[in-house]
Amino acid sequence: MKKYVWLNLDTGEFSNSWDEEMHKATFDHDADLYEWITTNGSRIKLICYECPNDDNFEFCNLMRLK
8 A cells, every 4th residue: 555755855854654545635635735845846755655564664753864
């Protein structure tokens, strides 16, 4: 199952993850926000991911890249 998460490249912080159903529901209704964040030179990146060996794995806001 695909999941999504925001990653702030300046701080290395992740948002909490959400599933594909939530993604479609949110961004179908807020296309302007999605377009602004993904095309405005933003250092916030939307990541789509899958974890083949653990369906319950999620990134969360307590995780950070160093």
